[in-house]
Amino acid sequence: MTSERTAIPLIVLHSRPYSDSSLIIETFSEHQGRIPVLSKGARRTGKQSLRAQLQMGVLIEACVTGRGEIKSLVRPEVIESTAGFYGESFAMASYISELLIKLTHPGDPHPSLFSKILNCFKAISTRQNTLLSIRLFEQCLLTEMGVNVDYEQDVNGNAIDANEFYRLTPFYGFECVAMDDKNVESRSSHVPLKGEALLAISRQYLSDAAVLSTVKYINRRLIDAQLGTTKLNSRELWLKWHGRYQQTQKASLSMQNNKA
């Protein structure tokens, strides 16, 4: 256990105004997992530079004191800031924070997640290797949740065959889909997954776009199973940002018609 006087590195996941002049900040630490903290007076006039620093994705170093559910943040200092999250990047970064807030408990240690979160925020803000970093983060989060999927063996104990197709059942594993079932499967929401892709995932060969989209599908179904009925607002925002395009097309059409 670290002393309250030692400054520890913390990743800011989210901050929101609290009472007149303070902020409640969700942070993630290397050894104590998620820590919600109160930063007193952070919104006061003259403290704008502090407020500017305590933003999503920023790595800070600070002391965390107090015994209650919400601890106090003392002497925060920025170690690494981000290039900011613009447009869709904001929805993606929010997705990372939202998953951590909804799926991890304050104080539960998840040391392997720390660097993955940091990489993710960095990748999203610089728009480099974004999708891969998000998938690796999701995989790590799932492992931390105790979700271990066997990518080499199906539910019946048979080795995954590169030429066969499989169906994923969360909490259970991959099940081989019989040849004549394939048409039925592709019409339902459960996409049959290629054995070849599963084997690539097990070897962490994720550079191929098709493999990466299989990872996305699998992670999504596993995460949804963990979330249960809890909805992800960031996912909805992301969809809206995309849906906007079609809507705006329609809007500009009606504008042209009005002018005509």
Added chain:
Amino acid sequence: MKQSPLLENMIEALRCLPGVGRKSAQRMAYYLLERDRTGGQKLANSLAQAMVDIQHCQQCKNFTENELCVVCANPRRDHSTVCIVESPADVIAIESSGVFSGVFFVLMGHLSPLDGIGPEELGLEILEKRLVSGDVQEIIMATGSTVEGEATAHFIRDMVEPYQIPVTRIAQGVPMGGELEYLDANTLARSITERRKLDF
């Protein structure tokens, strides 16, 4: 100690104020009862009336008891320039700067999926109606310089794009009387990338 029911109710009710716990609520209640009954009566009346009558302006969403707020109802203001802000307090701040003669749109917050605030909660469809009307010539984004404020500005810019209305963002950088050495790195970086030509 439990108080009489009326007093207990009053203390409980006062606790809905931000930053007011039981102790402060108790202090306020005693103060009003002991020293300022007229003030208390006035407070109760004005609260009762305001809570029923004050709604949102149909054009800018700011608080008003009329269909339109004083700014929107003023024909002398420039209705073609719309400044988008997060809160009614921001309207007051910009008004007191005395340099803006356009009208506002008050989001009453910013995009914050983690707090369950999406585009609908900000009433962006009301803003879009104003864009469709064709009266708007410029949009000034004056949301906060936070991650959420920036994201909100970008979301609205994407929304405005098909209407081909210029969108500007309020300038950010060194505050008046600010000395560079005390400025945080982000603000300083912003003030350098968004530097302007010196012309008097």
